[in-house]
Each structure stands twice: as structure tokens, then as C-alpha cells.
Amino acid sequence: MNSPRFEVRGFNHVALVCSDMERTVDFYTNILGFPLVKTVDLPDGIGQHFFFDVGNGNSLAFFWFTDAPDGVPGISAPVEKPGFGEWTSAVSSLNHIAFDVPPEKFQDYRQKLKESGVRVGPLVNHDDSPSQIATEMHDGVYVRSFYFQDPDGILLEFACWMRAFGPLDVSHTPRTGADRRKPVSVND
Missing domain, CATH: 3.10.180.10 (2,3-Dihydroxybiphenyl 1,2-Dioxygenase, domain 1)
Known part of the structure; x- marks a missing residue:
């Protein structure tokens, strides 16, 4: 089904940030078999941007930034896989x-x-x-x-x-920010 407002054909690409582009290329090409289709050195030496073909015209892209801070498990990404441990992550993070x-x-x-x-x-x-x-x-x-x-x-x-999926699969009322439990502060 397509939106009546925009003709969206899927994802062009999803872009993530990695700590080691060489290791990332090895994993995504040699383990998952995704062809590396485009590489870019960013201006002013700030990093790189590489694209992998994941099929159906979709790409998975990675940035490598020279000054990127390390991720924080449990905040910027899940700590573990579902079934092995905590897998929640922060608002606006990629889960x-x-x-x-x-x-x-x-x-x-x-x-x-x-x-x-x-x-x-x-x-x-x-x-x-x-x-x-x-x-x-x-x-x-x-x-x-x-x-x-x-x-x-x-x-x-x-x-x-x-x-x-059918009409019965959409049966839940969307929750709001007011429904969220606020994290307990260390100083409380």
C-alpha cells in the first residue's frame, strides 16, 4: 500500500554510524553477503560514508566519523538481543x-x-x-x-x-509522551 500524499517506494537507505569501517565492510560483505556499492570520503577529513546493497533497491549505509563518540549500550542502542537481556533503547535511537x-x-x-x-x-x-x-x-x-x-x-x-495483515491487526490506541514512565534520577 502506498501513501496517497507521496509515492514512497521503500527505503532508499538507512544510515548508521560505525567505529571501524574496515570491520563493518568485512561483516556486512563477508558474513551477510551485502555488496558494497558506493564509498565516499567526506570533505575536510571528517570521515567516510559507505553503502551496501540489501536488495530490492534498498541500501544500508554507514558513516565513520573521525570524532564520533562511542555508543552507550542501553541508551543509543540496545544492550543485548531480545531473549538475552535488556533490549530497550532511548527515544530517537535506532533499536x-x-x-x-x-x-x-x-x-x-x-x-x-x-x-x-x-x-x-x-x-x-x-x-x-x-x-x-x-x-x-x-x-x-x-x-x-x-x-x-x-x-x-x-x-x-x-x-x-x-x-x-487485515483490519483486525490495527486495534491499539497510540500511546503519548504523557504515558511514558520517567526515568528515576540518580539524585532522587
Whole structure:
């Protein structure tokens, strides 16, 4: 479905920041198999900007800045993968990127990552139950996934849709900023 206001064809690219471009290129090309399609040295020696083809005309891009501060797990990105520990992150942070993979190759891809030395989370069957996770496949499972991290701790997910969505899948009232619990200050 497309917006009546704008003809959006998907993502052109999502841009993240890495600490080591060489290590990032190695992981995304040699482990995940995403071709490196464009490299840029930024003006005035401030860094680099590299693009990987992730399929269907979409790209994943990385900046490497000479003066970038280190990420803060639990604030700028999740500390861990769902199922292994705390996976919340701060407002305006990137929580994770989910790559769409074919359902028939889903478990094989997980095994390939494990064989490449990547620590992967458990298989998750997402459904509408109170826990939102089914131990067995059933008609209510809408997506299957597993999580893993890149060398900088960016949370990634391989996911496959298991059914089409319908009107009953949009049934929750959006929450507001007033609904958020405010963090407790160290000085309180």
C-alpha cells in the first residue's frame, strides 16, 4: 500500500554510524553477503560514508566519523538481543534493523550465521498472545525472527512474514509522551 500524499517506494537507505569501517565492510560483505556499492570520503577529513546493497533497491549505509563518540549500550542502542537481556533503547535511537528473508530459508540462514561465528538469539514466533511469543507455529504467528548484532553492537534481525495483515491487526490506541514512565534520577 502506498501513501496517497507521496509515492514512497521503500527505503532508499538507512544510515548508521560505525567505529571501524574496515570491520563493518568485512561483516556486512563477508558474513551477510551485502555488496558494497558506493564509498565516499567526506570533505575536510571528517570521515567516510559507505553503502551496501540489501536488495530490492534498498541500501544500508554507514558513516565513520573521525570524532564520533562511542555508543552507550542501553541508551543509543540496545544492550543485548531480545531473549538475552535488556533490549530497550532511548527515544530517537535506532533499536534494530529487521531484514526480510524468505520463510523457507529462515532456519538455514540462522545456521549459516552461527557457523560464521555470529552469536544469534533463539527463534521467535511472534503472535498476539499475552507473551507475544508462541512456542509452536500456528495460524496466529504473523512473523518469525531471530536477532543478532554487528561488530559495533547494532541489533539486527532476520524476519519473515507468515501471513497477510487485515483490519483486525490495527486495534491499539497510540500511546503519548504523557504515558511514558520517567526515568528515576540518580539524585532522587
